[in-house]
């Protein structure tokens with residue numbers, strides 16, 4: 203006989219882990235116990251040496267689908283004689299730390315039950331079990347227990363109760379366990395009239411959608427707006443009502459087979475679609491499918507996802523076609539979560555609402571993932587991921603709240619050796635968004651039982667996240683440079699403390715010299731950085747207006763490259779720009795008035811893209827860049843000339859020669875596909891070239907590719923290819939490369955900075 207004690211850490215609570223361990227142990231004749239503790243699960247096991255080895259091996263490989271084992275440590279125990287293997291209830295053992303898992307997509311068994319006419323949960327939209335169902339979005343406090351969820355008001359019927367209390371049942375301790383007898387129910391209401399009308403809410407919603415209407419659907423982390431994705435009129439109607447110019451809509455399909463019809467999927471993409479997080483997966487859509495082009499105009503990408511609650515699954519079954527499912531909000535305000543709020547805010551947008559009576563405690567938008575150059579990369583980390591922590595290589599000295607950036611805001615709380623991202627907040631531009639931010643921070647502090655002693659924020663004084671930090675008392679404040687935070691967020695994923703040469707490429711971010719940065723080569727440690735290189739700045743005539751009117755950026759670039767004499771008559775783009783606007787912009791540049799300098803690589807994409815595609819205006823952040831990426835042909839392999847000024851401090855990449863070559867190409871009628879390919883190649887060669895020069899001086903440290911620009915697969919893989927034979931290249935996986943990921947970097951920087959001082 204032998205004994206072992208196994209400590210398992212990661213997402214192992216609320217996912218059916220203990221019953222699974224018990225079944226495994228009993229199957230192998232192992233005795234002992236399993237229980238939750240503050241950091242995961244503790245197993246004590248007794249059996250023969252051989253059986254214990256087998257047990258350990260299966261613990262490592264066979265965990266339930268929603269569990270994520272971060273570490274598993276076993277130590278020897280004095281053998282004891284026990285008669286059985288038991289699950290010890292953690293309630294007996296003092297308070298727990300964070301025990302709330304992320305929301306989990308419906309498991310196969312529950313889905314089968316919902317679709318089985320003989321099952322007592324046939325057609326029941328709120329079916330769940332220990333391995334699936336709502337978690338974070340229904341939690342109102344800790345520990346995670348039915349009484350501390352929005353299921354508290356529903357009393358379990360006898361059948362549900364017996365599932366809940368039976369260790370052998372797959373609903374043992376499934377906190378949101380419910381059935382049609384005792385659980386939440388659906389309702390259908392036409393907007394404006396206010397009465398729940400139908401006896402068959404799902405059917406009524408399906409009829410409305412099939413007839414080309416728009417429905418607001420209360421789901422897991424908030425409301426969606428839905429319409430028939432194959433009906434161009436319906437999609438256009440939704441677009442108009444939602445005031446969402448051209449931003450792509452996500453599309454939900456009933457299963458993997460339906461997804462395959464709409465897009466060519468790689469193995470990684472299929473795995474992501476089916477993962478328990480069920481994110482929206484950005485994939486390249488097939489041509490000539492049933493999906494209306496209006497769903498994602500002017501990009502070949504489409505965001506697909508599969509149903510993650512029985513409600514969604516049943517709705518898709520009833521409608522029988524793919525549905526646009528987009529967060530219910532106007533422009534970039536937070537997603538709606540309550541019925542009253544939905545009635546008010548969706549008036550005039552949705553024709554009717556599909557409602558239910560289980561409250562959403564915490565808003566949580568859908569997550570977005572994309573396979574970038576072979577690597578699954580989380581672009582928006584929210585539902586399904588939150589609040590699963592990142593394990594830090596070394597613990598933070600004091601709890602830190604990092605407030606994130608401005609656009610695509612996500613905050614992060616680091617405590618001990620864990621870092622917890624909050625849900626996706628969105629663009630912090632409105633009062634509603636700021637309120638959501640404050641509400642979400644407060645709730646995360648509650649469920650983590652933590653009072654931040656350090657607050658990290660961006661250096662930009664205008665960001666609402668910065669103002670929030672400055673207004674909060676009782677904590678030490680640390681301002682963190684935006685691109686330093688980007689690089690450290692990439693390092694955090696791999697537990698690297700530096701030095702690392704970070705290529706932080708994005709659209710904008712406050713530098714420490716008063717200009718806007720975004721084409722940065724930073725030598726980074728957690729507590730400091732050195733700016734070794736950058737791109738030659740472009741002037742933004744009119745400031746922020748230029749982000750939308752990208753022709754202004756193109757004009758400034760030409761003005762710079764042609765010494766104040768841009769060859770406008772050769773360039774079709776400027777035929778689309780009013781003459782007086784051109785004159786005004788020219789004046790701003792000549793007099794250097796309201797034309798701030800910006801180093802962002804994103805601005806080069808805007809400028810070259812505008813010229814090559816003859817597109818004067820970008821209707822949303824990144825629109826031109828994505829079109830420009832996909833415009834590139836794969837035959838063209840050469841690049842434009844560029845210069846690197848190595849004597850400057852920081853060294854500077856100068857693309858003026860490329861601008862002149864581009865004008866030549868346009869004059870000669872070169873197709874945009876070749877121009878785009880050359881441009882991408884140029885940026886990649888210049889960047890890898892400067893990186894290599896710098897690395898020869900500083901030594902072979904790892905290189906991190908970070909910032910929103912690295913969502914561009916072409917650029918990302920090209921730079922990686924050029925550097926990876928000699929250097930370790932760090933890319934984002936679980937932490938978003940864009941501004942949604944910087945909060946973890948901010949937290950680590952603030953901690954290291956104060957640690958040094960102390």
Ligand code: ZN
Nearest residue numbers: 309312331334
């Ligand atoms: Zn289930």
Ligand code: ZN
Nearest residue numbers: 359362381384
């Ligand atoms: Zn029941």
Ligand code: FE
Nearest residue numbers: 708710711941
């Ligand atoms: Fe950024």
